[in-house]
Amino acid sequence: MADSYRLNMDFSQVACVLAGEQQWVTSPADGVSRIHLEREAAESGHTTSFVRFEPGSSFSAHSHPMGEEIYVLDGVFSDENGDYPAGSYLRNPPGSRHRPYTEQGCTLFVKLDQFQKADTQPVVLRPEEQHWQPGIGNLSVLPLHTYGTESTALVYWPANEVFQPHTHWGGEEIVVLEGRFIDEHGEYPAGSWLRSPHMSQHYPRVEEPTLILVKVGHLDNGTRE
Template sequence: MLNMNFTEKVVINTQEQPWLASPHAGVWRKPLAREDAERGHATSLVKFEPGASFNEHDHPLGEEIFVLSGSFSDHTGDYHAGSYFRNPEGFRHAPFSKDGCILLVKLHQFQSGDNEHLIIDTTKTSWSPGMGNLMVMPLHNFQGESTALVKWPKGERFQPHKHFGGEEIFVISGEFMDEYGRYPAGTWLRSPHLSEHFPYVEQETIILVKVGHL
């Protein structure tokens, strides 16, 4: 097991982690949370070398992907950085990468009844006004769990707040901050139910945020 106590805060700067070989040639991983070596709940960065591929497979309790760089492909098409996927249980594919890619991948974490197959190109999706001067791009919402991109303008400070159902953040660009530290691009944070902080930024920053699932 790795970081499976959801009552504890976890902060990992993935830029400082080594890539670990997976059982598939040309596919590397940086595990962030994992229930078991090759099954169950898992959150990881995954790197495909150019030409790497998987055999066709299903994803019990779903697969959630955000393409961080490069291009990721399956039988439905080619998807570049900024693509967001939700592949529910029963969806089968044989993914590959022609030119290589890096993905944020969450496995085995869908709620019962959440069966929508979703593909969003966030580079072609409009931002909406959020609280304060934040801009928000909603990606997924189901029974209290929601995922969104949030864009913080330079110098923005948010009000202190608690996370009902917890909060999970991946810093895509810029640098996210709160009273506990500074989190550069590539940092993954998971904060437990009813945790509290006072976040802010000094430069424009984009984060991927999931709330209500812990």
């Protein structure tokens, strides 16, 4: 029966969910709904989702057996350890526990049970603690997390920027936060999610200012230590 819940779990394949094609699904917690992007089982295992908390909603206290990674898309997310406004990046390592809630409402991008075994460092980066750096060409890059081959960052593209053709060792996962990301395979407006497999290639560009959340090096078909 668990197989009926599986979604986009073949990491050798491209996966894409465009804005406007998404359907919010209610969760076991009142006022909390989700768009499933990757899912191994109904309420456990490897999961990637957009999660929306209505104002005043909360989720019961729970642990993260294999870790939780969060980027706050809008609103203010909170737990017993503090408040995290839009643009905050969190890593709750394996074995951590919290009780999340929100007063004004929020939307999150969440990845569950996807930590490397030895990656146990908690991370809390609010917007005021983040620092942009120059990237290739006219890009700007804001590093969020790096461990082994895996790296997560925000990347800002000015209007009409064209990036060099490149290959994704370990794959690439993108959430389009603002603007519209484009490559030879399609166009991805804000709110879209795109996953490209190990050793895939593309030639990306934009026509308008665009901000993306990018994770690379984490889809190498089980070859990581």
